[in-house]
Amino acid sequence: MKTVKLSASVLAIAAVSATAAAARDTVQIAGSSTVLPYASIVAEAFGENMGFPTPVVQSGGSSAGLKQFCEGVGENTIDIANASRAIREKEIKTCADNGVTEIMEVRIGYDGIVFANEIADPEFAFTPADWYKALAAELPVDGAMVANPNASWSEVNPDFADIAIKAFIPGTKHGTREVFEEKVILAGCEESGAMEAILGINGGDEDAAEEACMNIRTDGASIDIDGDYTETLTSIQGEEGAFGVFGLAFYENNTNIIKVATMSGVAPSTETIASGEYPVSRPLFFYVKKQHIGEIPGLKEYAEFFVSDMVAGPDGPLAAYGLVSDPELAATQQQVADEVTMGSGS
Amino acid sequence: MADISASPEGLPGAKSSLYAQSDRTRRRNAAETRFKYYGMGAVAIGVIALVCLLTSILSNGLSSFQQTFLRVEIFLDPAVVDPQGNRDPEEMAKVFTFGYQPLIKGSLEAQAQELAAGPAPEITPQLLAGMVSSAAPADLRDFVLANPDRVGETVEFNFLANARIDQYLKGRVTRESAALDSRVDVAQLNAADELVAIGQMQKRFNWDFIFGPDASENRPEAAGIGVALIGSAYMMLIVLVIAVPIGVGASIYLEEFAKKNWLTDIIEVNISNLAAVPSIVFGILGLAVFINFMHLPISSPLVGGLVLTLMTLPTIIIATRAALKSIPPSIRDAALGVGASKMQAVFHHVLPLAMPGILTGTIIGLAQALGETAPLLLIGMVAFVREYPDSILDPAVGLPVQVYNFTNRADPAFVERASGAIIVLLVFLVIMNLVAIILRRRFERRW
Incomplete structure (x- = not known):
C-alpha cells in the first residue's frame, strides 16, 4: 500500500516537473464572446488547411481577455486577445508594465448591434432618443433631474404600443455594453435634447452630463446579462414584450424566433452596416502579442489567415456567419504582414 | 363518551377507554398522518423535478x-x-x-x-x-x-x-x-x-x-464531445492518482496516529471548511499556483486535474475518516493484543475493513469532480478545442465545460448537442455511483 502511494506521488511530481520544459505548439486565444464564433470558425479552418494544430479559443468577454493578455510574456500567457472594442489606454499601460510592449492591433470587420423582440410581439421603429428615454436612470424634467418615470413604451413615444419597458442589455464586462451606451444611449441623449437640458442644470460640465446620460436605470426595467446572447434570448422568451440587445450574427441564426426593430428608420443588415446607414455598429478586433511571433508556431500565420480575403472577405465564411467585412481589409492584411505594432506610427 | 369529553384528561378519576381514542391521541395520530403526507409531498416534488429534468434532457438530447x-x-x-x-x-x-x-x-x-x-x-x-x-x-x-x-x-x-x-x-x-x-x-x-x-x-x-x-x-452537425471525453478521463486519472493516496494517507494519520490536541482540531475544522469552499476559489488558487507560479501549461488537463484534486481532497478525507471511525476498536485491540505493531494493526486489519467506505467516498468525490465547471474557467479550460490531447499537457476541455460551450452558441442545433452531452455525462455519473453502491453492498461489514 505504502509503495503504491509513494510511487504514485513520485509519478505525479515527475509529471509536474517534466512540463516546465515542454514547449507550447498551440496558439492560445481568449476574449470577447462576440468574436468567439468568428475566431472558432477561423481556428477550425486554420487547423484544417495550414498544417498547424487548431488554436485554442477561450471565451469570457473582451475585458477578461485583455486582462489575461496583459499578464505578461511567455508560454503560459495567451498570444491573442479578441475584443469587441478597442483596447483602452489603461490596458495598454498594464500590458507595458508586465512587459507586453509590442501589440499588433488587427481589425477584422464590423458587427451590428440589433434590438430584437419575439416574433409575436409588436413591431417597433426606434430612434436612439427612444432608448435613452426608456432606459436612462434620470431624465431632465423642468430644470431638474428626476428618476425615470417611463414604465411603458407608449409613454416614451406615443406611436409605440402600450407594453411595459423591459430590456435585457449586455452586462458591463462585455464590450457590447460600451457601444450600446455610446452609440445608443448617449446619442439618444443628445438627439432628444436632454444633453442640453442636463448641461443647463449642472452648469455646463460636459463630462458629468455625459455620465448622467449614460447612467442606466436599475429599477428592474433594464436588466444586465453577463452571459452570452443565448441567455438574453432565453430571458426575452420568458417575458412578454421584452427587448434584447444582440449581435447581428446571433440574430441571423435565430430569425425564426426573434425579429429586429429598425433604428432611425434603417433595418440592420450586413449591407446597411457596411454602408454606415445603420448607426449602431462597432469594429471587432484581435490583439496579437508580437513578442510571441516566432516563439509560438503558427501565430503569425493564424493572424494572416484570419484577415485573408478568402476568410474575412465578403464571400468568406465569416461574412456568411454575419460579420460585416471591412472595406479596408487590404490595409489590414498589409499591417499584419509587416507586423506593425500599436504606437509605431501607423 | 360524554363522560370523557366532560372531564379533563389526566385528572384523577377521569375514565379512559382503550377502544375510543382520547382527544390527545387523536391529535397526535393526526399530526403523524400529516407528517407522512408532508414527507410524501417532499418526495413527490423531488421525483417530479427529476422526471421533468430527465424528460427535457432526453427529449432534447437523444436525437443527437x-x-x-x-x-x-x-x-x-x-x-x-x-x-x-x-x-x-x-x-x-x-x-x-x-x-x-x-x-x-x-x-x-x-x-x-x-x-x-x-x-x-x-x-x-x-x-x-x-x-x-x-x-x-x-x-x-x-x-x-x-x-x-x-x-x-x-x-x-x-x-x-x-x-x-x-x-x-x-x-x-x-x-x-x-x-x-x-x-x-x-x-x-x-x-x-x-x-x-x-x-x-x-x-x-x-x-x-x-x-x-x-x-x-x-457546423453544429459536425460537433462532437470526443476531446471533452478524453480531457475528463485525464483529469479523473490525475485526481485518482493524486487525491486518493494523499487523502487516504492524511486520514489514516489523523484518525489512527495523530494525538488529539488543538493542532489536529484546527486541521479538522479546516478540512471541513475546505469541503464547503465554493469551487471557483480552487480555480483562482490553481491559476495563481499552478500556472503563474509553477508555469504549467494553460488549458491542460494536468492543471485541471490538480485543481480538481484540491477540490476533491476534503471529500475523500472526510469519507475516509468516517469509514475508519466506523471500524470497532475491538479489531484494533485484538490486533495489538496479539502483538501487532500499530501500523500492522492499521494496514492489515483496519484499512481492509474500511476499504468499501473509502472507495465509496472516493467515487462520490470523483463524480463531484467530473461534473465541475467553475474551477476550470480560470485555468483556460473553458475553450474551443479541436485537437485531441496527446498527453495531459495538451489543451483539452472537460465534459461539463463542453455542455456549457454548446449552450452558449447561437445556432439552435447546439441545444440538442448540449443535451446529448449531458446524457453522456449522466451515464458516467450513474455508472460511478452504481459502482460505489455495489462496492458498498458487496464488501461492507456490519457489527
Whole structure:
C-alpha cells in the first residue's frame, strides 16, 4: 500500500516537473464572446488547411481577455486577445508594465448591434432618443433631474404600443455594453435634447452630463446579462414584450424566433452596416502579442489567415456567419504582414 | 363518551377507554398522518423535478446520437484539386477547403435540375449544395490528400447534412419556422423529403458525436464531445492518482496516529471548511499556483486535474475518516493484543475493513469532480478545442465545460448537442455511483 502511494506521488511530481520544459505548439486565444464564433470558425479552418494544430479559443468577454493578455510574456500567457472594442489606454499601460510592449492591433470587420423582440410581439421603429428615454436612470424634467418615470413604451413615444419597458442589455464586462451606451444611449441623449437640458442644470460640465446620460436605470426595467446572447434570448422568451440587445450574427441564426426593430428608420443588415446607414455598429478586433511571433508556431500565420480575403472577405465564411467585412481589409492584411505594432506610427 | 369529553384528561378519576381514542391521541395520530403526507409531498416534488429534468434532457438530447447523412457522388476535378497537375500532395495542400466548395456544388448540379423538374421546383444547385454540411469540403480535401491517385474519378461520399436539414428530419424545424429562417429555404425541405424517399439521405447512428472533436458555430452537425471525453478521463486519472493516496494517507494519520490536541482540531475544522469552499476559489488558487507560479501549461488537463484534486481532497478525507471511525476498536485491540505493531494493526486489519467506505467516498468525490465547471474557467479550460490531447499537457476541455460551450452558441442545433452531452455525462455519473453502491453492498461489514 505504502509503495503504491509513494510511487504514485513520485509519478505525479515527475509529471509536474517534466512540463516546465515542454514547449507550447498551440496558439492560445481568449476574449470577447462576440468574436468567439468568428475566431472558432477561423481556428477550425486554420487547423484544417495550414498544417498547424487548431488554436485554442477561450471565451469570457473582451475585458477578461485583455486582462489575461496583459499578464505578461511567455508560454503560459495567451498570444491573442479578441475584443469587441478597442483596447483602452489603461490596458495598454498594464500590458507595458508586465512587459507586453509590442501589440499588433488587427481589425477584422464590423458587427451590428440589433434590438430584437419575439416574433409575436409588436413591431417597433426606434430612434436612439427612444432608448435613452426608456432606459436612462434620470431624465431632465423642468430644470431638474428626476428618476425615470417611463414604465411603458407608449409613454416614451406615443406611436409605440402600450407594453411595459423591459430590456435585457449586455452586462458591463462585455464590450457590447460600451457601444450600446455610446452609440445608443448617449446619442439618444443628445438627439432628444436632454444633453442640453442636463448641461443647463449642472452648469455646463460636459463630462458629468455625459455620465448622467449614460447612467442606466436599475429599477428592474433594464436588466444586465453577463452571459452570452443565448441567455438574453432565453430571458426575452420568458417575458412578454421584452427587448434584447444582440449581435447581428446571433440574430441571423435565430430569425425564426426573434425579429429586429429598425433604428432611425434603417433595418440592420450586413449591407446597411457596411454602408454606415445603420448607426449602431462597432469594429471587432484581435490583439496579437508580437513578442510571441516566432516563439509560438503558427501565430503569425493564424493572424494572416484570419484577415485573408478568402476568410474575412465578403464571400468568406465569416461574412456568411454575419460579420460585416471591412472595406479596408487590404490595409489590414498589409499591417499584419509587416507586423506593425500599436504606437509605431501607423 | 360524554363522560370523557366532560372531564379533563389526566385528572384523577377521569375514565379512559382503550377502544375510543382520547382527544390527545387523536391529535397526535393526526399530526403523524400529516407528517407522512408532508414527507410524501417532499418526495413527490423531488421525483417530479427529476422526471421533468430527465424528460427535457432526453427529449432534447437523444436525437443527437443520430445524424442525417447525404450520399453524394463527387467528381474530383483535377483542374480544381490539383492545379499543378503533378499529384504531389504537398502542392495539392495549397488548395484550401474553400476551393473544394465548388466541387460539391458542381457535382450536385444535375441532381438539382432533376429535383427542380420534379418535387422541389425552387431548388437551385446553390441551395442543394447548401444542404451539405460546411464540414464536407474538409472531408473531401482530406480524402483527396490521402488518395491523390483517385483524382479525376467520381467518388461516392457520405457527407453530413446541414444542421437545419438534420433538425427538419428530427422534427424541430418546421415549414413555418423555415419560412422565417434566414439559414434554410423551404425548397431545401422539399428536396430533403425527396432525397429521403429515394434513400439518398438517411439518419444513422452518429459515432462522431461521441468521439469526434468540437466544431465551430458554422457546423453544429459536425460537433462532437470526443476531446471533452478524453480531457475528463485525464483529469479523473490525475485526481485518482493524486487525491486518493494523499487523502487516504492524511486520514489514516489523523484518525489512527495523530494525538488529539488543538493542532489536529484546527486541521479538522479546516478540512471541513475546505469541503464547503465554493469551487471557483480552487480555480483562482490553481491559476495563481499552478500556472503563474509553477508555469504549467494553460488549458491542460494536468492543471485541471490538480485543481480538481484540491477540490476533491476534503471529500475523500472526510469519507475516509468516517469509514475508519466506523471500524470497532475491538479489531484494533485484538490486533495489538496479539502483538501487532500499530501500523500492522492499521494496514492489515483496519484499512481492509474500511476499504468499501473509502472507495465509496472516493467515487462520490470523483463524480463531484467530473461534473465541475467553475474551477476550470480560470485555468483556460473553458475553450474551443479541436485537437485531441496527446498527453495531459495538451489543451483539452472537460465534459461539463463542453455542455456549457454548446449552450452558449447561437445556432439552435447546439441545444440538442448540449443535451446529448449531458446524457453522456449522466451515464458516467450513474455508472460511478452504481459502482460505489455495489462496492458498498458487496464488501461492507456490519457489527
